[in-house]
Amino acid sequence: MWLLLPFIILPILEIALFIQVGGAIGVLPVIALVLGSAVLGVAVMRRQGAQAAMDVQRAMQDFRDPAKPMAHGALVMIAGMLLVLPGLLTSAVGLILLIEPVRDLILRRMAARVRVAGAGFGRGYPGGPRPDGGRWGDDGTIDGEYTVQDDPPTPIREGLTDRRGDGGAGAAGPRRGDSGWTRH
Template sequence: MWLMLPFVLLPIIEIALFIQVGGAIGVMPVIALVLASAALGFAVMRRQGARTAMNLQRAMQQFGDPAKPMAHAALVMIGGLLLVLPGLFTSAMGLLLLIAPLRELILRRMAARVSVSGGGFGWYRAGGDFGDDFPAGFRRDGRWGADEAIDGEYSVQDDPPAPIREGLTDGQETPPTGSRRGNSGWTRH
């Protein structure tokens, strides 16, 4: 029920704003305002892609947290999308998301509501009951034991028959012109 509320209220708010603002300034200026906000939204979304890449690269070079530039970029993209949507209310919300201090406030509020619980593997943390038979390397508390050994099995497989091997690199056939073949270390000789 609560998820449907914005989809019901948003068109009603937009229509009411169109009527009020259109009555105050006229129909043509309202249409020009909506078209201008759509053009601004497209420009913001186009510019944000390159800017996000630069901010992300700068954060990685300075060994910073890339989450903050990505979160700001996501909010700017949402703001651009809201500007593209036809309507005065959505355009106002999109313009508000373009203001950096307001984005910072939104991100701080969102971060305050997020809680991070202990790490571990989902199958164990999700309540899987293994009794005394824990997977190799794991202790009862769900952590990885550094002194634990992992058991494994392997089998040696022979090379496939000749028709399947054609085209594989074994270092004995001459490569076609333009391609580089040879002992790459990845093939068995």
């Protein structure tokens, strides 16, 4: 029921604002405001798609976190959609979302409510249990298994190995494209 409440209240508020503003400035200026906000919303959304992609790319090139540019881009896209919707209240909220300090405030409030339960990469949790039932060591040792494979895999397919079908015999030295890691 709570989910349906905005869909009931928002149209009633928009109609009431149309009546109030239309009575104050006239019908044609209100229609012009609604059409103008729709045109502005389309322009914002068209511009923001390319701008958001460039901001994220620039952040990744500078080795910064791309989350902030992506979040700002998403809020600007939401602002554009609100401007396109016919209504004075939605257009006002859309215009407010176009102001960067307002977006920063919204993102800070949202970030304060987010709690990260656990994330990261590494050796695991030193001193804690491992998935195989053992314990993680604190000495930095990494356990692993390996096998030695003398024969090339069959069949040798182009591009999968550095060997060209000669079975490893008669190779005079490294050929162009050999990494050196796969020679025996």
